[in-house]
Amino acid sequence: xxxxxxxxxxxxxxxxxxxxxxxxxxxxxxxxxxxxxxxxxxxxxxxxxxxxxxxxxxxxxxxxxxxxxxxxxxxxxxxxxxxxxxxxxxxxxxxxxxxxxxxxxxxxxxxxxxxxxxxxxxxxxxxxxxxxxxxxxxxxxxxxxxxxxxxxxxxxxxxxxxxxxxxxxxxxxxxxxxxxxxxxxxxxxxxxxxxxxxxxxxxxxxxxxxxxxxxxxxxxxxxxxxxxxxxxxxxxxxxxxxxxxxxxxxxx
Numbered sequence: 001x002x003x004x005x006x007x008x009x010x011x012x013x014x015x016x017x018x019x020x021x022x023x024x025x026x027x028x029x030x031x032x033x034x035x036x037x038x039x040x041x042x043x044x045x046x047x048x049x050x051x052x053x054x055x056x057x058x059x060x061x062x063x064x065x066x067x068x069x070x071x072x073x074x075x076x077x078x079x080x081x082x083x084x085x086x087x088x089x090x091x092x093x094x095x096x097x098x099x100x101x102x103x104x105x106x107x108x109x110x111x112x113x114x115x116x117x118x119x120x121x122x123x124x125x126x127x128x129x130x131x132x133x134x135x136x137x138x139x140x141x142x143x144x145x146x147x148x149x150x151x152x153x154x155x156x157x158x159x160x161x162x163x164x165x166x167x168x169x170x171x172x173x174x175x176x177x178x179x180x181x182x183x184x185x186x187x188x189x190x191x192x193x194x195x196x197x198x199x200x201x202x203x204x205x206x207x208x209x210x211x212x213x214x215x216x217x218x219x220x221x222x223x224x225x226x227x228x229x230x231x232x233x234x235x236x237x238x239x240x241x242x243x244x245x246x247x248x249x250x251x252x
Contacts, residue, residue: 037068037069037072038065038068038159038162038163038166039065040062040065040156040159041155041156041159045058045062046058046153046156049149049153051142051145051146053135053138053139053142054139054143054145054146054153056135057132057135057136057138057156057160058156060128060132060135061132061156061159061160061163063128064125064128064129064132064163065159065163067121067124067125068125068166068167070121071118071121071122071125071174074114074117074118075118075174076100076101076111076114077100077101077177077181078098078099078100078106078111078115078181078185079098079099079181079184079216079217080097080098080099080184080185080211080213080216081096081097081098081099081216081217081218082094082095082096082216082217082218082219083095083096083097083105083196083219083221083226084218084219084220084221085221085223085226086220086221086223087223088223095195095196095197095226096188096192096196096198096213096216097196097229097233098111098185098188098233099219103219104229105226105229105230105232105233106233106236107233107234107235107236107237107239107240108185108188108189108233108237109189109236109237109240109241109242109244110236110237110239111185112182112185112189112244112246113240113244115178115181115182115185115249116182116244116245116246116248116249118174118178119175119178119179119182119248119249120248122171122174122175122178123175123248125167125171126167126168126171126172126175128167129163129164129167129168129171132160132163132164133160133164135160136157136160136161136164139156139157139160140154140157179248179249179250179251182246182248182249183209183210183211183249183250184211186209186246186249187208187209187210187211187213188211188213190208190209191203191208191209191213194230194234194237195230196230
């Protein structure tokens with residue numbers, strides 16, 4: 001009976017692992033499709049088994065699943081834009097501000113804080129991903145100790161492969177983008193006034209801490225919209241004031 005369980009578990013583990021491996025090798029157009037959210041089969045975390053190796057694997061996977069979900073729900077991309085403001089008399093002035101993907105002016109302090117939190121979460125996921133391969137191997141070899149429940153828990157082997165694949169590709173690219181975003185906002189905060197004007201007119205706007213602010217995307221706004229959004233951003237700046245460990249923006 002024990003041998004039968006071992007053989008069944010091995011076959012099941014291979015069956016659930018092989019499709020993920022094959023898909024990873026094929027790559028191509030499938031990798032360009034929008035990635036689906038990784039979830040537990042049945043939608044809920046498996047119950048603890050009392051086996052330390054199995055439970056550690058399950059808990060690690062569950063933590064990674066939740067962090068991926070947090071990133072998916074929380075990530076907002078910001079950039080510095082040239083705001084072309086049309087005044088009531090028809091004249092146009094140019095300011096610069098941190099905006100979101102919709103072109104809405106946002107708090108630079110909040111943007112820096114959110115960027116930093118996402119960098120930390122992405123970094124934690126890459127570290128967990130590096131450890132997950134070993135945990136998956138230990139999990140698989142520990143399954144026979146569960147007896148007949150081994151077949152049920154064997155279905156969860158593929159989750160480890162899915163998480164490792166997702167974190168070793170998407171997290172690397174996302175970290176690069178977030179660090180570049182953080183550097184740009186940091187340079188903006190250092191060099192521009194609250195009103196979006198260059199603090200020192202003698203500065204070379206094309207190279208402020210390596211950032212070229214002379215070629216920022218243009219966003220058109222009326223003076224009324226500009227002042228309203230800038231006022232809200234200033235309030236959010238006050239609420240999110242304080243030091244930020246922006247050294248994480250510079251890590252490779």
